[in-house]
Amino acid sequence: xxxxALKDVIGTSQDxxxxxxxxxxxxxxxxxxxxxxxxxxxxxxxxxxIWYKHHLESVYCIEGEGEVVTLKDQxxxxxxxxxxxxxxxxxxxxxxxxxxxxxxxxxxxxxxGDEIHDEDGVYPVDES
Ligand code: 9YT
Numbered sequence: 185x186x187x188x189a190l191k192d193v194i195g196t197s198q199d200x201x202x203x204x205x206x207x208x209x210x211x212x213x214x215x216x217x218x219x220x221x222x223x224x225x226x227x228x229x230x231x232x233x234i235w236y237k238h239h240l241e242s243v244y245c246i247e248g249e250g251e252v253v254t255l256k257d258q259x260x261x262x263x264x265x266x267x268x269x270x271x272x273x274x275x276x277x278x279x280x281x282x283x284x285x286x287x288x289x290x291x292x293x294x295x296x297g298d299e300i301h302d303e304d305g306v307y308p309v310d311e312s
Contacts (some may be wrong), residue, residue, distance in 0.1 A: 188210045190208055190210065191262050193208045193209065193296075197298045204232040205223040206227075207225075208236055208240060208271070209297050209298075211297060212256045213294040217294065218294065220291045220294035224296070226281040226286075229283065230280070230281050231279070231280045233276075234276075239292065239293060241289055241290065242268060242269075242289070244268040244288045246286050246298075247285065248264075248281065248284050248285030249285065250262075253278040254277050
């Protein structure tokens with residue numbers, strides 16, 4: 185049995201800031217579960233360009249509101265508390281937060297713990 189407290193992950197190498205988001209990786213590769221589990225805050229008023237070429241991800245919103253847009257077809261889905269989206273086709277997408285959004289993310293294969301997006305085939309929006 186493993187018990188992980190968010191307060192013990194905050195401030196460690198498993199607490200990663202991506203600029204538009206802050207991801208606290210609760211369960212990572214070394215835990216041997218075959219997936220990773222993250223408690224992620226997407227910051228209000230931001231847009232993040234995400235493309236996980238090597239991972240599948242489910243994202244469950246437990247607080248806040250925003251939207252997700254798939255780039256191949258420009259489809260937009262509203263996100264609010266209680267909505268989950270699953271990137272089952274390595275979908276390239278934009279994640280927009282109207283308010284701070286708190287998301288529980290599950291990755292397969294698991295994240296090692298301290299990755300930033302570029303290493304995972306994910307690229308921030310070019311703000312220039
Ligand atoms: C929802 C989402 O994918 N946000 C980006 C951060 C990600 N959860 C991560 O790398 O931990």
